[in-house]
Amino acid sequence: MKIYFLGVRGSVPVSGSSKQTYGGATSCIYLELSDRVGFIIDAGTGIMNLKDLVDTNVFLLLTHQHWDHIQGFPHFSGIYDKDKKIRIYSKGYRDTWPILSQMDGIAWPIHYQSLASEITTHDLSDFQEDFVSTHQCHGLVVKFVKLNHPGGAYGFKISYQGNTVAFIFDHEIDHTQLNEKKDEWLDLLDDCDIVVHDLQYQRKRDHACVGWGHPFIDDMCQFFSGYQGSELVVFGHHPIADDAELDFNQAQLQQSVHPDCHVSVAKDKTYYDVNRKIWGDV
Numbered sequence: 001m002k003i004y005f006l007g008v009r010g011s012v013p014v015s016g017s018s019k020q021t022y023g024g025a026t027s028c029i030y031l032e033l034s035d036r037v038g039f040i041i042d043a044g045t046g047i048m049n050l051k052d053l054v055d056t057n058v059f060l061l062l063t064h065q066h067w068d069h070i071q072g073f074p075h076f077s078g079i080y081d082k083d084k085k086i087r088i089y090s091k092g093y094r095d096t097w098p099i100l101s102q103m104d105g106i107a108w109p110i111h112y113q114s115l116a117s118e119i120t121t122h123d124l125s126d127f128q129e130d131f132v133s134t135h136q137c138h139g140l141v142v143k144f145v146k147l148n149h150p151g152g153a154y155g156f157k158i159s160y161q162g163n164t165v166a167f168i169f170d171h172e173i174d175h176t177q178l179n180e181k182k183d184e185w186l187d188l189l190d191d192c193d194i195v196v197h198d199l200q201y202q203r204k205r206d207h208a209c210v211g212w213g214h215p216f217i218d219d220m221c222q223f224f225s226g227y228q229g230s231e232l233v234v235f236g237h238h239p240i241a242d243d244a245e246l247d248f249n250q251a252q253l254q255q256s257v258h259p260d261c262h263v264s265v266a267k268d269k270t271y272y273d274v275n276r277k278i279w280g281d282v
């Protein structure tokens with residue numbers, strides 16, 4: 001199992017010399033379960049870094065449809081390919097989904113109904129059965145977790161062939177979780193080989209952003225204090241956070257978790273090999 005980090009930034013894509021280490025493309029991950037069998041999580045601008053990783057049947061799982069998680073979709077070459085069948089999974093949206101309605105011929109020159117690929121939309125709860133039957137990857141288990149985020153968002157805990165990974169974004173750690181709900185959450189994450197978790201805010205700079213749906217670094221340190229998982233990766237970086245801030249976050253969080261847990265900062269165009277526990281460049 002490999003996790004490809006194709007876009008790791010929150011809110012809006014950014015660039016600049018102070019952000020070169022971790023990159024500036026917005027949310028997109030490709031989870032490869034086995035050789036060339038996998039699916040995309042979110043369609044931020046990082047989806048433009050997805051080249052020959054996907055086959056004819058493209059499965060796209062959306063945590064939610066805030067713009068930074070869908071804004072790369074019009075730039076995804078797969079949607080203009082007549083040989084591609086693209087299945088999008090999401091929850092909580094009626095009528096036309098924002099990922100498609102952003103391509104209405106006005107806000108985007110090509111209308112989604114005239115795209116060459118075959119695009120269908122599905123409820124999240126149908127994902128596991130559809131994916132397993134298409135790829136015959138029996139044993140895949142996908143658990144959906146409701147997150148604390150305005151408008152709603154879902155986290156994914158995914159197990160396959162002895163590995164378990166969790167993707168928790170976008171998600172604000174609130175007062176309730178720091179107290180009575182903390183044990184319940186850590187139980188959920190304890191057996192994961194890797195947890196990819198939202199982190200955006202600094203208390204001093206972003207104090208007005210309470211309730212906006214992302215965690216503060218001090219709450220992350222408190223929540224994950226003593227956490228004994230193997231690999232904890234922070235993701236969805238604040239658009240104005242430079243490399244130095246992200247390194248500082250990493251150091252703070254590393255001091256809070258159990259010494260056996262390794263903390264990383266997600267970086268554009270890298271991958272984590274879950275079986276071998278090593279990082280590499282795409």
Ligand SMILES: [Zn+2]
Nearest residue numbers: 064066149170
């Ligand atoms: Zn969001």
